[in-house]
Amino acid sequence: GQQLNQSPQSMFIQEGEDVSMNCTSSSIFNTWLWYKQDPGEGPVLLIALYKAGELTSNGRLTAQFGITRKDSFLNISASIPSDVGIYFCAGQLTGNTPLVFGKGTRLSVIA
């Protein structure tokens, strides 16, 4: 099935550093969602973006909906150990259509 292109695949960072990851698609989406998944758990919704160009924050997390509607970015500022996990982007065409996911970015934080 279709998957979005997420990069980087994995990253190792020092505690306190900022993190950036992105997600691209060959087709347009009208909604972008960012999820975090811990081992053995389901994805937890972090941020939802509904409009091209939109910039939305949730605490130390900031995400942007790309102007072309084919990409999205997630930034985490001042990382802490509990940020460890896999971050997934998901695109959606309309409210009744399925989510299309990337393969995830695995984040490791070194204390």
Next chain:
Amino acid sequence: DAGVTQSPTHLIKTRGQQVTLRCSPKSGHDTVSWYQQALGQGPQFIFQYYEEEERQRGNFPDRFSGHQFPNYSSELNVNALLLGDSALYLCASTFWGQETQYFGPGTRLLVL
């Protein structure tokens, strides 16, 4: 406010067997979608249920079937299990027409 719940948490089956997974949506949600997540991959859409009918289906064979009950809970059935069906099966719920979907903890299925 109860979130999405799924049962069982883990399941081990052998090839050729059949399995039923269950999902209760977040309180008030009327739409349930099922996703399969293979190891190291993002979730892949299986199908979506609303008003007890399958509304959309991903690229999965007919061995995968489902049901939604009047209380909005849902079941995923997989027949004639293959080794490749081993995965984390996720249920997500939302209000019909709304974009944001909330996921349950998943059921880990291992087919031997």
